[in-house]
Every structure is written in C-alpha cells, then in structure tokens.
Amino acid sequence: MISPADYLETELLSPIKREYIAGRVYAMGEFQNRHNIIAGNTLVTLHARLRGKKCRPFNSDTKLRIRFPNHVRFYYPDVQVVCQPNSVDESFQDQPNVIVEVLSESTRRTDEGEKLDAYLTIPSLETYLLVDSTNKEVVVQQRGDTGFTRSVYIGDDGVIPLACLGFDLPLAEIYEGVQLPALEVVEAE
Template sequence: MSTARKHDPISVQDYLAGEAHSDQRHEYIAGVVYAQAGGTNRHNAIATNATVALANQLRGTGCRAFNSDTKVRIRNAAGTRFYYPDAMVVCRANPPSDSFQDEPVLIVEVISETTRRIDEGEKREAYLEIPSLAGYVLVEQSSLSAVVYQRGRQSGGDQGFQRSIVSGLDDVIQIDEIPLELTLRELYEDVELAEPDSTDRS
C-alpha cells in the first residue's frame, strides 16, 4: 500500500462511490485514501493459488473464498478501514450488491520485504480485531513458509490468537474453526520463489 495521500479526508460513502469507478484500487483508513501498488506475477500467482485452493475445499460448506477484488471493512474505535486482502474466506456474506465483506473467518496476505511492516503491523492489528476472524495467514515470497495466527475458542470464551510458523511443501496450515487445511504445496504450485531482497510492492 502506498503512503501517498489521495484525499484528506473523505467520507466512507465518497470513498466507496469513487472506488466503484476507479481504474486503480485504494485502501481507506479513517478518512484517508491510499493508492495500492500492483503486484508482481509471483505475488499474483501465490494469491491465485490460495483463492483456488480455498474455493475447492469450501464447496458445499456454506462458506466461500473471495479474491483480492473484494474489500474487507473493519470498524473499530480508531475509525473505519477498508483493505483488499489477497484472499479471504467468508461464511456469513454481505449482500451481493456490496463491494466489501464484514465477517471474514480467514484472511490471507502474500508479503514481501516492502509490505512486511504493514502486513505484520498495521493490518495484523486491525484484522485480529475482527470478531468473526478465526485465522490470519501471511505467506512469504522468498521461502516456503507462512506465519499463521489462529484464534483459540473454548467453552470458557475467546482465548486470543496463537502464532505459529509452517514451512516446507508438505506442511499444512490448519484452521480448526472453519475447519480447513491448506498445504504449502498448494500455495506455491508452479511458483518460482523470489530472492530475499525482493522489491515487490504489492
């Protein structure tokens, strides 16, 4: 996400109206709009693999996968935000006429060195405040690995999120609450990994 301001500030209604006719995607943070840079072929391949793998697993479950064209709306004490996750799973969908979802159960972001600070900081903090969210997955581009934040829920209530790392083609990302299993082999299918100093800005 770019740090350059496009408008300062605008309403949610004006943002959504402008986004509906814009050739470029923008994210919205409490009245400020940020232009989103395009992703590399590698980034888009991993994101597409994630969406396809999720969609295949979710057939017949009542949940469905959405790609990066669908926004997620987050409303908290800091204000309203709209982000474009690389992939997400929703089991209680917004009306078909909406351009965003409010209740994702899983969010996937494909990260690079240039997006790591935002994906692991600002976005992670905002995503983990979503009451419906069961898991947040950050997929690397320079190694066969992903960081998984999974919410623990027991009879006593919400146990918060636990962080784990999966690595290697046969390792499995398991989100118990959905339930869902996603292997790194599926995420990295036909993907040539980036060097650690990747300049991808998506």
C-alpha cells in the same frame, strides 16, 4: 478527509485500488507475478475445498471493512473466506473467518504490523495467514480460547490446520508452480 460513503462511491470508478484508513485514501502498489500466483493458488485451493459449503472465498477485488469505535478502514486482502457474507450488492465484506495476505517487499511491514493489529480486532476472524513470497513459509495467527496464537509452517511438507473451515491447507498447494528467488548465502568474515 473523505467520508466512507464518498470513498465507496469513488472507488467504484477508480482505475487503481485504494485502501481507506480513517478518512484518508492510499493507493495500492502493483505486485509481481509471484505474488499473484501464490494468491491465486490459495484462492483456488480454498474454493475447491469449500465447494458446496456455506463459506466462500473472495479474491483481492473484494474490500474488507473494519469498524473501530472512532473510524472505519477498508483494506483489500489478497484472499478472505467469509461464512456470513454481506449482500451481493455490496463491494465489501464485514465478517471474514480467514484472511490471507501474501507478503512482498512493499507490503510486508504493513501486513505484519498495521493490518495484523487491525485484523485481529475482527470478532469473526479465526485465522490470519501471512504467506511469504520469497520462501516457503507461512506465519499463522489462529484464535484460541485465550486469544490468538502464532505458528510458523515451512516447506512443502507444511500443512496449516484450518479447523474453522474443517480442512487443512498444504503449503505445497499454496506454492505450486511458484519459482522462488534464490536465497543469498552470506559468508562469515
């Protein structure tokens, strides 16, 4: 078991990104270019719309700290938007308003399970986007009066309302220039 302070200290020197869950450290895998293009498009689109406003997007080099009653976790979301940022001297954020994870074969189960459960406990979180990297589909969890509601947006015409930020996010901009894999056609026997 490693303490959060030791994790943060050694993470600064680590040649690979590692996430921290309740005293254990897990190395992150590498991602395909498609994953990085989608994350980059999302970051650039959010940055352009947030220019001059108090909220700011952070890329996957910024950790997210989640404090639970009996442990702490640090994750590296693909993108997060924070309206009340930590000190510029920190290497993590505590109060994201929007979190974006790009789904890949190696991350889908964690992003849709463990991280979903953890992220939805963050009091400041308004929207969690799960962006598929194999087809134009984004699953969105948005906070409402009675908790989080799940919606699905599909195709180039899909537009995700980000009321907490005051603008919409078109799927066409998230997937701009992305070559998606061909869908397999399964024939009935």
